Amino acid sequence: MTPLRLTRTLLATALAAVLSTAAQAQNDKIKIGLMLPYTGTYAALGTAIENGFRLYLDENGGKLAGREVEFFKVDDESDPAKAPENANKLVKRDQVDVLVGTVHSGVAMGMAKVAKDTNTLLIVPNAGADAITGPLCAPNIFRTSFTNWQPAYAMGLVAAEKFKHKTAVTLTWKYAAGDESVRGFKEGFESKGGKVIKELSLPFPNVEFQALLTEIAALKPDAVYVFFAGGGAVKFVKDYAAAGLKDKIPLYGAGFLTDGTLEAQGEAANGLFTTLHYADDLPLIKDKAFRFAYAKTYKLQPDVYAVQGYDAAQLLAAGLKAAGGDIKKRDAVVQGMRTAKIDSPRGMFTMSKAHNPIQDIYLRKVDNKMNRSVSIAVKQLEDPARGCKM
Structure with a gap:
């Protein structure tokens, strides 16, 4: 074989390997670890978050940015003492690509520490612990809810x-x-x-x-x-x-x-x-569509927990889209999430430098079993993220 033909053969082999690797990355399912309360005081909240996440998937053919998803679930029992062990089950045993959780702030703090130690992508769909986007802030930690x-x-x-x-x-x-x-x-x-x-x-x-x-x-x-x-x-x-x-x-x-x-x-x-950051009667086209779809799918009216779960899926999809669907391209995924403009049922929001939503906070009044919007209490309120060094 001539040197030229050998070079061409080597290049073709290398290209085939690259294409094969890229194809494999596209075919692999995104492994998502749901660590939520499925029993106890917050059980209904955990279910609503998962329902919201799955609703976004349903609206997009069961995929995130064109990628199929596989779920792994752990009941966090709202017990902070069990948080590191439970989070590590998902990260080390199941080798999930993304952790999603949770409701209880003490449990979420434990999850955040595991995420930092293992460099696992974490999306917090509820727990408002200030420290998560304060002293514990990190490039791989995002929140789609609020700070306390x-x-x-x-x-x-x-x-x-x-x-x-x-x-x-x-x-x-x-x-x-x-x-x-x-x-x-x-x-x-x-x-x-x-x-x-x-x-x-x-x-x-x-x-x-x-x-x-x-x-x-x-x-x-x-x-x-x-x-x-x-x-x-x-x-x-x-x-x-x-x-x-x-x-x-x-x-x-x-x-x-x-x-x-x-x-x-x-x-x-x-x-x-x-x-x-949400009310039951917001005059938004996105919210009306969301509420109709959620009620049709789950035979329940959605609440803020469902919205936060839905937006956790939206945020992850934005990151994946920016990375061409490849979860392994972590920098691109993170950049896509950091710069995303999320068209949420709550209204449009963006991410702060600490990866917490910058969002409208509504004043609501209970009327006939609904949290009706009275006014915007503070427009586009950004948490001060005290202690965040990112």
Whole structure:
């Protein structure tokens, strides 16, 4: 064989190998690890997130950016102590390409640490722990929900400016999400001249509220701000009304107080104001289509958790599209996610430098078992991402 023919043969062999590798990359399924609560207080929230994620897939032929998907699932049990072990099952045992989770901020913190240690792509579709896009921020960590600071800070501004309250008491479960939420409310409220006169808490997931309600009644603040979600939110709203406080001291909260809980809360929730990055009646074409498709598919009305799951899939698809569908091209995937403009049911949002949504926060009012939009409390609110060094 002549040198020229040998060179051509080698080039052809090399090209065939490259094409074969590229074809293999395109044929491989994207392995997605869902680490969500499927039992316990937050079970309904985990299901809604998965439903939203799968709805986006259904709308796109069961694929993300043209790539087939394989799911691996772990019940995180809302237990922070089990978070590293559960996350490592997905990363090391199942070798997933992407981790998606979770609801509980303490569990999500554990997931974020595993993601950083293993350089695994992580999308957080709910947990608002400020640290995830603060001190724990990293190029491979994204969030499609909120920080605990965002809706809480907005409600603090609203309580002082719109409702003219001067004093407030805060109440939450004593864990990361609750602590950060009440701090956000306090920052917003006191920046406009209000004063938080007492900060109350109880261990997660304790729902024995009576002693705390008695203390609130004795303190007689202008307003009460709380952070609860799921089953705890149902019981608190009902207990607050049963104690006779609803008509005496206005109750406010981050929107999780009344999202996914209104059916169970019934009349006790009617008239409550909350702040969140979503509402049930937004005048958006995207949202109307989303709500119709979700209700048709799951025979349920969607909530903010479903929206966040849907947008987790949208964000990942944007990254994959930028990388030509190749999940192994990590830099291209990350860049595509970082620069994505997500046409969400909540309204358009982009990613901050810390990979947290820059988004509108709505003031909502409960009316006839719906969280109806009253106004935009803060337009395109960006979390300060304190401690992020990325």
